[in-house]
Structures are given as C-alpha cells and as structure tokens.
Amino acid sequence: MDPRSSAQDVHRCDLCETAIVHSYCDFCHVNLCKPCVVDHISDGYDKHKIVPFQERRSTLIYPKCATHSHKNCDWQCKNCNDIFVCSSCTASEIHRGHIFIEVSEVYTTKKNAIADEANKLENVISPTYEEIALDLENQLADLDGGYEKLTTAMSKQGEQWHREIDIIINKMKAEISEIKVKHTDILQKHLDEIKQIQALIKQTLLAIDEIKKSTEVSPTIEYSSKIREFSKLPPKVKVTLPTFIPKPLDHEKLYNMFGQITPLSTAIEENVLSLNQPNTSVRELLDEPELVATIQTGYEKLLNVTYLNEDCFWTSGLTKDIKCFNIKGVLLHTISNKSEQRPSDIAVDSDGNLLFSDGISRTVKKVKNGQTEELIRLQGWTPGKLCVISDGDLLVTMFSDAKTQSKVVRYLGSTEKQTIQFDDEGKPLYSGNKNVKYITENRNHDICVADYEAGAVVVVNQNVNQNGKLRWRYIGHPSVTKKVPFNPIGITTDSQSRILTADYYNHCIHILDQDGQFLRYIANCDLKGPYGLCVDNNDNLFVSEHLNGNVKKIKFL
Template sequence: MDPHSSAQDVPRCDLCETAITHSYCDLCHVNLCKPCVVDHISGGYEKHKIVPFQERRSTLFYPKCETHSHKKCKFQCEDCNNIFVCSSCIASEQHARHKFVEITEVYKTKKEVIKKDTDELENHISPAYDEIALHLENELANLDGGYEKLTITMSKEGEQWHREIDIIINRMKTEIKEIKGKHRDILKKHLDEIKQTQALMKQVLLVLKEIEKSTEVAPTVKYSFKIREFSKPPPKVQISLPTFIPKPIDHEKLYRLFGQITPLATATGESVLSLNQPNTSVRELLGEPELVTTIQTGYKRLRSVTCLSDGRIWTNGMTNDIKCFIAGFLLETIKTKSAERPGDIAVDSDGDLLYSDRTTGTVNKVKNGQTEELITLQGWAPGNLCVTSIGDLLVTMMTVNDEETRSIVVRYSGSKERQTILFDDEGNPLYSGNTKIKYITENRNHDICVADFEAGAVVVVNKDGKLKWRYTGHPSVTEKEPFKPRGITADSQSRILTADRNNHCIHILDQNGQFLRYIDNCDLNDPFGLCVDNDDNLFVCEFSKGNVKKIKYLK
C-alpha cells in the first residue's frame, strides 16, 4: 500500500519519506516536512510557493500573456470575446475603453457551476442511470423465468385443450353407443316379427299336409285359407351405420383459436425501457358496452382483481386465499402468510404477486411460490396497492391513535420510501381520515388517482403530489344513491374508471375529471374492484355474487 495515500497513515514528506508533512509546495505539488522546506527552495524561492499543508492546491495558476510573455493574465476582456489579458494589455491602445472582468470572479463562478454539475451528476443523474442499469440487469436475469412462465401457461392451455378434446371424444362415443342400442332394437323388433310369421307359416303348413293326406270330404271342401297373406314377404329392413365426418383441420384458424402471443413491443418512458406497453392509439368509447364473459371465482364476497399481460388475472375476497385464473379456469391458489385476508393485491413489473396485510402491517411479495416481506410498517396499516409504469409501488395507508385517524399515500422504490402524499397546498388533508378502503391507480399521465369512499370523491394529484382535481359524482347517475367510489383503474387513453357500488355502475372520466359516460348495462351487481388489461378490456368484481365480468367498452 502507498504510504503517501494510505487512509490508515498520516501524510509523509515526499523528500525524506519519513517525517510528517507540515507544508506543501503549490507549484511543485509535493508534501514537505519542516526541515525539507529549506532544501526544496534552495534552488530559488521565486520558483516555489510554500503553503501550510491544509491550504494545499489553493494557489491559482494564471495563464501567461501571449503578447507580454513575462506577464500573467488576471483579467478577461469582455469586448474581445473574453480573451485573457494582462495589466499591460489593459493599458494598451488595443484595449482602450474596453470592459474587463477579473479572472478570479469568473473562476469562482465557474467553480460553483462545476460543483453544482458534479453534485447533479453524482447524486442525481448517475444514480438514475444506475437504477436503469439495475432494472435492465434484473430484466435480463428474469428473462428466462418470464418466458418459462409463458411456455408453462401455453402448455397448461394445451393440456386443457387435450382434456376438452377427450371430453368431446367421450361424448361422441356415448352418442355412438346410444345409436348402436337403437339400431339393435330396430333389428330385433323386425326379426321377432319375421319369426312370428314363420311360426304361423309352419302351423298352416302342417294343417295343409294333413288335409292333403286325408280322404275325408268335409275338411277338403271347407278349405278356404289363402296363402296370399304369406306370398308377399315383408320389406327388408335396411339401416345404415352412422358415419363420422371430421371437419377439415384449418391449422391457421386453429392457431388463432388456441390463443394469441402479443408481439414484443418496446416503448421508452420517462426514464426506463418498458416492454408490453398498451396501445396508445386513440380509441373511442363504444355506443353500448358489451359483456364478453363472466368468470365465477367461488368467493362469496369478491374485492379485488388485477390483470397480467399473458391473460391471467389474480383475485381476492374476504378469505385468506388469492386465486389466479386464465380463460375462466383456476390455475393456482396462494394462501396468505398470516392466514388473514389480504387488504389488496397487485402485480409488479416482473409479474410477481404483491399483497398487503393489515394484521401484520406488511406488503408481501410472492416469488416462485415463496412469500417474503417487501415492506414492514410501524404504526401504519397498509391498504390498497398500485404498481406504477416505472415500477414504483404506491400504497394507501392509515394510522389510528387516540387523537385522530390519518390517511396517506406513500411511494416506494423497492422497499425504500420515496414520497409521501398527505396535504394540499393549503395544508388540508387530501384524503378523508377514516379506516374505509381507498383504492388507488396511476393513469398514463403519471397522475395518482384515489377513490376515497368516505369522502364520496375521486381525488387526483400529479406525480409530485399536487392536487389537480376532485370528482364527486354526476347527477344523472347519483340522483338515487350517494356517490361512494370503490375500485378505480385507468386505461391507455388516460381515462379513469371507478366503481359506484351503490348505483350498480361504472363512471368513466377523462384525464381532467370530466364525466364522459357510465356503464350500467351488462347486468352489473355490486361492482367493487376494477382493472383493465393491455387491450383495454375492463374486469369488474361483483362483490356479492363473487363473479368477475369482462367488459368491452372501447371500439
């Protein structure tokens, strides 16, 4: 280790290499002890600049004047493009009546700019790049796992198709068995009729032979039986075997019917590269929303739903299990670590499940079947969750003490707290102070949107936490029952959708909080949690029925 630069040793003299440094030559840039100072300047004092060690590198080195080589330039001429000039230049005719500025002032100003730029680069810009690099490294590290999940999902879908095909084949086999039974019954019936006729013919034949052999006159004379009844045999029964006519296999149609692999799409956000971003082209509202499908989850009281890009949805209710469905089929069930119901669920940018647990004051992450605590709170209970477009996590939370109940929104990057949203510009609380749920989402403008049930309002702030607007319902909808929003979500057009459970409908607002329309058809009952997928299909939880309804509302 270098003895001159070791952090575990005091600076030593560069000449004798043993004594402790006392001084410093600001021109030669060497450490000097007291005895060595004399030796160092023996070659000419004017060639050196000896300063205390603590003041090292404080001497300014002025540039030499190009016109007067024996002079140093300590000024700049503002009228000559700020060229360096010495005192002789200032007195010359060339710079008569010009404006000059001392280089030391410019030097100090530039030093401040350099320091500011250094701080900005070191403390803000560089960490931002580090964060992007870390995110991309994580994306690369998780790439195989993500695609493995995709292939597993496809394989499971293929297995389901095989099961459905087996069911169809078994059903057809049953139909064939039933047809065979009917075929047999028809043939047996006709055979029995023929055999009965044959038995009758034998009896008649015996009588005829007896009469033929007999010499008695009376039976012969009285014979009047007509065999014409037997002379015309019954028609032959012809029953064709059923045939199986397979439909031609259209491989391309079958491929499309099986499913769809969304194309790899890249889009640049504010600071990171994001894959599988929804389509941002303008999409108008449908004249009448359409119910696509209804998924029965088995919950008696269904609270939340969240979508993944591969078609899966996670759901939770008032029990301790969280269920994952795809195309209406149950894929897996996860139990909460505390055995209590989750407060809310979300999916992070890696596709891993997140859930909040009020009983333990934690936000948990489920990865590869293992549950780990991502955030642990003290004195606060986590509520609802939202993963932002840049991968941050927004959490609504509340605290209850002897004096008051407070509700806030906190932004996390990983497990590190980044932002707290509580008051407006006048110092008033943004959200009602109660323990009622407050669903949360982020729209494409990075606005943070909260459905505040107790306040009867949707509260929207910008990404810096500044209040933008509040929506308290629309008379055309809420004239029957007061507006008490539940679930909330946003689509690719920055429209905001919120569930109005009391009026059994969904309000659709534009990004400025203007009411556009509502969805009250599709036989909605007790709408609660909401989410939209990458194609802007709306998924609605029906609290009491335990169904998730998939609704198309955009053209």
C-alpha cells in the first residue's frame, strides 16, 4: 500500500514525497508541503489555488469548453438544451439573445436535491422496506407454530377415531404439507423481491455518497433520480393460514366427515408510500397561527401559488407571466404563456417541472428545461385547476363549452385514466358553471374540490370505483359564515390529512379533519382576500392574497 495515501500514515507531499503535507492546490489537486508550494506556483500559471490541506477540494471542477479549450464552462445555455458554455461562448454570435444560467447555481441545486434524495432513501424508503422485510420474516418464522397447531388439532380428532382413521389422517397431513410449501414459496418469493430492491437502494445510496463526496460537476448534474422508481412499493402480501374444521364421526363417510382444510388464501393490498409526509408523528394545531413571512409578488391581482422546493414557490395572476420566488421575496424565474393569456392554474409535477392550464387554447402545458410543451389538449371542454397526486398522475378540473357541466379527469401523462362527474344516483357532483374549482388530494387519497358556486367542499374517495364515490360535503360553519355566505376557493391538505380551504369573502381559512368536521379557522394573520393555498414539506401554509398581490407564509401546526 502506498504510504502517502494509507489511512495508517500521515499525508505526504506529492512533489518531494517525504515532507508532511501542509497545503493543497485546489486546481491541480496536488498535496504540498511548505517548501514545495513555492516550486509548484513558480511556473507562473495563474490558475493555481493554494488552500490549507483541511479545506482541500472546495473548488468546483468545471468542464472544459469544447470550443475554447483554454477556458472553463461557467454557464449553461437554456436555449441549447443546457449545454455547457464558457464566457467567450456567451458573447458569440451563435448564442446571441440566449438565456444563460450559472453552472454553480445548477450544481448547488442538484447537490441539494441529491442530499434530499439520500435523506428520503435513508430515512423513509429504506426503513419502509425494512419493515416489509421484517413482517415477511416474522410470517415465515410463525409458520411452524401455526401449522403445528393444525396438526395437533387433527391428531386429537384422530385419537377418537382410532386406527381405522390413520390412513385418512396421513392423507390430510400430506395435503397440509403441500399447502405449507406453497405458503412458504409465496412469502419467500415476495421476501426475495424486497431483498433485491433493498440491495438496489443500498447501491443507489453508495452512488449518491460518491457524488456527495465528489466535486465533479458533470456526474452530479447528470445524476438521474431514483426516488420515483423506489417509491412504487410492491404490493403487501397477506397469506391466510389454513384452518382445520372437524366433523362428527360417521363411519360411512370417514374421509369427508373427518374434517376440512381450507385452501391457502393470499390477499394483495395496495401499499402506498407518501414522500410528502416526512414527519409521521401527530402534529397538533396551534391555538394562534403565526405569520412567518409576507412576500410581495408585484401582481396587481394574485391568483395561484404552488410550492416548488426549499421555500421556493410559483405564482400566477391576471397576466401571462408565471413567477418563481424564494421566501426572501427574490424573483428567481419568470415564464410567459405564449398565448398571451393568464394561466388558469399552476402546479409542479413529481420531477419538479412546472405545469399550467391555458383556458384560451384549452391545453395543459409543461415547462421542462426552460422549454414549454403541450401535455393535454381538450375538445368541448376547458381546463381549470390542476393537482399532481401522490402516484404522479394529474387531476384536472374542467367545464363544458356550454358551461353547464363540470368534472374532474385523471391523467397519466397525456392519457385519460378516470372521470369523476356524478354520484351514485347519477346526480352531478359539482356545479356546472365555469367558476373556480380548486382541487387537491388528501393523504388518505380522497379527492377534495372547493366548489365556489356550490358553496361547498366536495370530497370523493377515488379508490372505491372507477367513477369515485361521494364521501361528504362541507358547506361552512356558523361561527364563521353568519353574515357572509361560504364560497371556498383555494384548497390544500397537511401531513395529518387535515383539509384547509380559503374563505375569500370572510377573509379566513377553514380547517377540517379528513371526515369533514370543522376544527377551527385561521383569521389572525391579517388575511385580505385569501385565494390560492399550498403547504410545503414542513406543513407551512402559503396563501396568495388576491387583493394586494402578497403571498403569506403561515405556521399553523
């Protein structure tokens, strides 16, 4: 083993190979002792960066420019599929008028996202798989005891029947053995699948760990997230143990009357992992919600707000511009709708891409890598509000051309999967006109719609059947709506499956439990016409105020 790199020895200078290392060239990646520092920089090369050894590898390693080999690429060109460019490239004719973003900014954002992924893999996904594996192992461990009880019961019955029944007993025991083999095989098969996925997660974590330690830009930016892949949990296996049902003694029908062994019963249940619920502990409502921040967006009339990440959020109003701000109120990005019309709503998909609906062109569009592409185009219907649900599908509220019907449609990409429009009696679930119908998914997978015209929050269970089943309606609470009718607008949910909806005219926000029971309302944060709502991963509430163009961040748990 090389003593200069051995963990059993101190680090040595890479030039003289004898003296103890003191400094480090963060450009050349060379260990240096004090005397050798002078020799190393004596070539006059102005790129050397000497830092204390403990602060080594703090400088980013930028890719070299393919056109100007003597320069590093500090930028990415958004108009050219995010290719790396240097400062000379940005001033060239080929990139005139293009939009550039600093590589360091992209690198930092990606690094943070990877760290967040590692946290989810380590603290949410991996423990979940461990619980599944432990449950399967416990089922396997309990098999012998369960099947031993069966054979014991059969033996007691056999003692009453004496020797003439021994043949039948042995035959039934053979059946039990065959069922046990099938039972074992079923559980072992699913356990093996879980173990394989756990191994892949460990490999991914190792790869992420290498990226976290590395300062190379390209591998970090090119890293493709595995969160969505691993979040699709395998079905939960429940295999019901057979039972032995003894019968009264009848010598004429010994075999049939001796007893009955129920067949092996295997049930598959949907197993859903929610990554938007990092804290599984019970979080109680604050007696007095706290106003954390007020962000001025510049919109004369603000409509929509949706959470992106790390205290960043998108907003839209009565203009064609969609703006992204951080919690300090700094404008980070602006995207304009090419149809020159205001977007009906905005949302963020599971990959962090912006989605928006355009009522004029009857489309839903996606913005990916700075480019806008059409995702859905409707005929005879106009899209309204959007919601990306836990499995990545998109919910779209829409109204008919005649403005007499409304419905909710679920999409996988551009493919329609489900339509929710009528209750069990064939009556419309939602008011027919084009008025606001914000939509969200609760943690228990209920679909919640704030129907402004109907003056109600309408909640359906999407898993009951293909059309959805009405669970309940909420039409306001007398303590809030004595003078002004309840007309809900924005709607969102928290990690405890509570539902929050904006009461525009009463300048407050109603909080309900998942069964529609009124809990309390938020009205002490000087709200002025609350409109759109969203909740971040830490259960902070973001409220868009229609009348003054502000977004307020509120702590309510």
